[in-house]
Amino acid sequence: MPKRIVSISIGSSKRNSRAEVHILGETFVLERIGTDGSWERAIELVKELDGEVEAFGLGGADLYVYAGGRRYTFRDAQRIATAARKTPMVDGSGLKHTLERRAVQALENALGWRGKRVLVPSAVDRFGLAEALDEAGAQTLYGDLIFGLGLPIPIYRLSLLQKLGYLLLPLITQLPFQWLYPTGEKQEKQVLDWRQRYFTWAQVVAGDWHFIRRFMPERMEGKVVLTNTTTEEDLAFLRARGVAKLITTTPRLEGRSFGTNVMEAFIVALAGRYPLSEADYLAYIEQLQLKPEVTDLQA
Missing domain, CATH: 3.40.50 (Rossmann fold)
Structure with missing residues (x-):
């Protein structure tokens, strides 16, 4: 069975996507589900999938922002994060x-x-x-x-x-x-x-x-x-x-670049544990050979 990673996004459902990735001997399914701005629908989806998927990404909204070494939590996003009681949820900030x-x-x-x-x-x-x-x-x-x-x-x-x-x-x-x-x-x-x-x-x-x-x-x-x-x-x-x-x-992947929240959730699923340290993320960035991808748009 492939491991499933789902990004619950407050953004438009028009940008929904799904990709299957085969790496390090395992299969992962990466999905993005937009709720068209509905926070309540996002909470419902998290509750519905909690414990059924390997990791959640939170898209279209930040859970955390930083200033120097201090971290601040958005109240609205915290409502979604607390709905996930079994499955870890990340917003991409670690990555x-x-x-x-x-x-x-x-x-x-x-x-x-x-x-x-x-x-x-x-x-x-x-x-x-x-x-x-x-x-x-x-x-x-x-x-x-x-x-x-x-x-x-x-x-x-x-x-x-x-x-x-x-x-x-x-x-x-x-x-x-x-x-x-x-x-x-x-x-x-x-x-x-x-x-x-x-x-x-x-x-x-x-x-x-x-x-x-x-x-x-x-x-x-x-x-x-x-x-x-x-x-x-x-x-x-x-x-x-x-x-x-x-x-x-x-x-x-499959014609689009996924958000950092999806890729961070992917790394959490790959590691099989959470939370991860900065050293952990760096190790997986090296292992997965994650590098900037340059597209010449006017060629």
Whole structure:
């Protein structure tokens, strides 16, 4: 019997998918089930599948965000996580901290980060990526206030982002999640407003795909997008806007790259235990040879 990993997503059901993976002598089925923004439906699905699957991923919402070494929990997402009493549930944050940091290091020769203008629309949910870009010498704009709260305040220093995180995240994580992040049908809608100028400034746009897609301007010639969770339709969307290269931090399976929550749940199922340490994740990243995948969109 194959081992089943299910991502329960608050996002659109149009992006549902399923892939079968044969690795290390075992068969795994990776599924993504969207609830179109319904938190109650997500909770029902978790209760229904609890104990029947190897691991859950939580998609379309963050369970945890980080500022420096501190972790904060979103109240809405916690409701879903507590519904899983037998099966471990992960949101991808453990893998983001390791896999995306390694991806930045692996792309040094290809992109040359020092001085590169990089836009990260939301950095607190990808603090490992933010730290790695800072260490690599990129000129990074952390857009958490711009894209998360709609405030025209760009942040260029990681230390400032961290201090703001300490101050604001205890309050922000108690707000309804849909106030902060597109869920359900909103993931399919674009917002064309003053925030597009930050995309124009950037040479590389990195981070969460739904934030990137939601605010991306019509023209993106020559730019690089570093993200994951992309489908064939997303690739067509990027090509139409002139994006030069798409780099995904997770491998493409059955025509799409799965989210970090799915891949983290996959590693948990492979390990057969939870929780895992940062050293554990790094060991499995090496064992599975997880590397950034570069797609030349204009070839």
